[in-house]
Amino acid sequence: MxxxxxxxxxxxxxxxxxxxxKAEVQAMATVMEDGAHSVTIRPAGDGKVSAVSVLPGQHVRAGQPLVSYIDHTLHIVQLQLAQAKADHASAKARLADASLSYRRGQELSGMTVSRGEVARRLAALQESQNAVRYQDAAIATLTHRLEEEFTSPTEKIVEDEKSVLIAPFDGVVTQINTAVDNDIGPTDIIARLTSPTSVWIVALVRPDDAARVEVGADIRFSPLGSAEANVAKVQTVEGTADPETGLIRVVATFSDSQKTLRPGTQLTAWLPVGETxxxxxxxxxxxxxxxxxxxxxxxxxxxxxxxxxxxxxxxxxxxxxxxxxxxxxxxxxxxxxxxxxxxxxxxxxxxx
CATH class of the missing domain: 2.40.420.20 (conserved putative lor/sdh protein from methanococcus maripaludis s2 fold)
Incomplete structure (x- = not known):
């Protein structure tokens, strides 16, 4: 030639x-959300939804509003804080009066003021001091609730009783489980967010093949009909077979910086088994x-x-x-x- x-x-x-x-076995696989890079978002308090700002499948940035709601629990806490501050001011005023009264009693003790009266005024002073400390603790507790419970990576206070659920990181909205005027509470999953830069590759293999797959091994995979293969690293081999199929899940992680894989995509995977x-x-x-x-x-x-x-x-x-x-x-x-x-x-x- x-x-x-x-x-x-x-x-x-x-x-x-x-x-x-190494010898390889071929298996069907599926792209799934990386559970370590996904988050479910719940409200901190009970309230009513005022706006839904995103849709499932939408890409969002960290801090972007997802769902706004009127937080009745937040309103109650703010009222309690206002009352605690008012009580604190009254307690400080009573403390000032008790302190002045006790000092005068000490100065006049044994003359126009009896020692018993001085002791009573001292007890009143100590009671006023304890009342101020109690109100200090109440204010600190309520302030902590506002800062930690109602303000977090997934929620922030807008004003008064208005709160908004926000995205804690750049990602894709996979679920929105509410609508405008719905009542929501802390047990409700309002939204779910996942990072598309990391996914799970879940392969289904026979038990005898799964026994030869090592954690940390590299598996190759490609979308159905594609000749180009990528590599993921095995993180876990489940110990229990699916009762319906008899197959075992092998879970590998893949860093998808190009964001080309979508959860639910069907793949062909090749898993290394046996000796080198x-x-x-x-x-x-x-x-x-x-x-x-x-x-x-x-x-x-x-x-x-x-x-x-x-x-x-x-x-x-x-x-x-x-x-x-x-x-x-x-x-x-x-x-x-x-x-x-x-x-x-x-x-x-x-x-x-």
């Missing part, structure tokens, strides 16, 4: 190297069967290719580990080997 023919047929070669691979096999790693497409033997084509000149019999040590959908009369550094045809096989069969030249 001359140089023009090689170029016309699109033949490609690669230098052969030693490598290793060492040999020469070649693309599976480089292998051809000739006269009952598996061969690869080695370039021995710019326009000459020689079939070399090899033994399959581990066959995979994309890469295969082989051994045979090949060596490190050989120039092996990786694309176009079928063309060489067809030309050899037609010409009867044995593939040379």
């Amino acid at each position: 001359d140089g023009d023919a090689v170029q016309a047929e699109g033949l490609q070669t690669a230098i052969l190297h030693h490598g290793s691979a 096999v060492k040999g020469f790693v070649v693309p599976t497409s480089a292998l051809q069967r000739v006269d009952g033997h598996m061969v690869v084509y080695r370039r021995i000149a710019s326009d000459t290719f020689q079939p070399v019999p090899v033994k399959l040590l581990l066959e995979g959908p994309e890469q295969t580990v082989v051994a045979g009369e090949i060596k490190e550094g050989d120039d092996i045809v990786t694309k176009g080997s079928f063309t060489l096989k067809a030309m050899a069969l037609l010409s009867g030249l044995g593939g040379d």
Whole structure:
């Protein structure tokens, strides 16, 4: 085959190297939300929804309003705080009077004021001091509730009794479970938000295969019908099979910085099982069967290719580990080997 023919047929070669691979099993898989990067959003108090600002599937930024509501619980706490501040002012006024009365009693003790009266005034002073401390604690408690309970990464106070549920991070709204004028409370899940930059790849495998999958291993996956594969890392292999299918879930995480995968997308996954096999790693497409033997084509000149019999040590959908009369550094045809096989069969030249 001359140089023009090689170029016309699109033949490609690669230098052969030693490598290793593990056996793989193919399984159906699904993209799911990463539970560690998802959050359910609940209101801090009881109230009524005044506005819904987003829709399911919408991308939102951190701090963006999701749902606004009139928080009746917040209003009650604010009234309690106002009352506590008023009581605190009254307690401080009584403390000032008691303190002045006690000092005068000390100055006049034994003359116009009896010692018993001084003791009574001291008790009144101490009672007033305790009343101020009590009101200080009440104000601190209510202020803490406002700052911690009604203000959080998922909620903020707008004004008075108006509160808004907000996005705690950049993400995608997956659920909105309310509408305008609905009554809501702290037990209600109002919205759910997930980060699209990290997803779970959940593969369903047979129990005997699951037993050979290791946590921390890399699995390959691709959307159905796609030839391009991505790699995810196994985080857990569940210990219980699904009673309906008899299959076990293998959960892997994938950092999807391009945000191309959507929960629910169906995938094909390849999970590594068994021992590592060492040999020469070649693309599976480089292998051809000739006269009952598996061969690869080695370039021995710019326009000459020689079939070399090899033994399959581990066959995979994309890469295969082989051994045979090949060596490190050989120039092996990786694309176009079928063309060489067809030309050899037609010409009867044995593939040379």
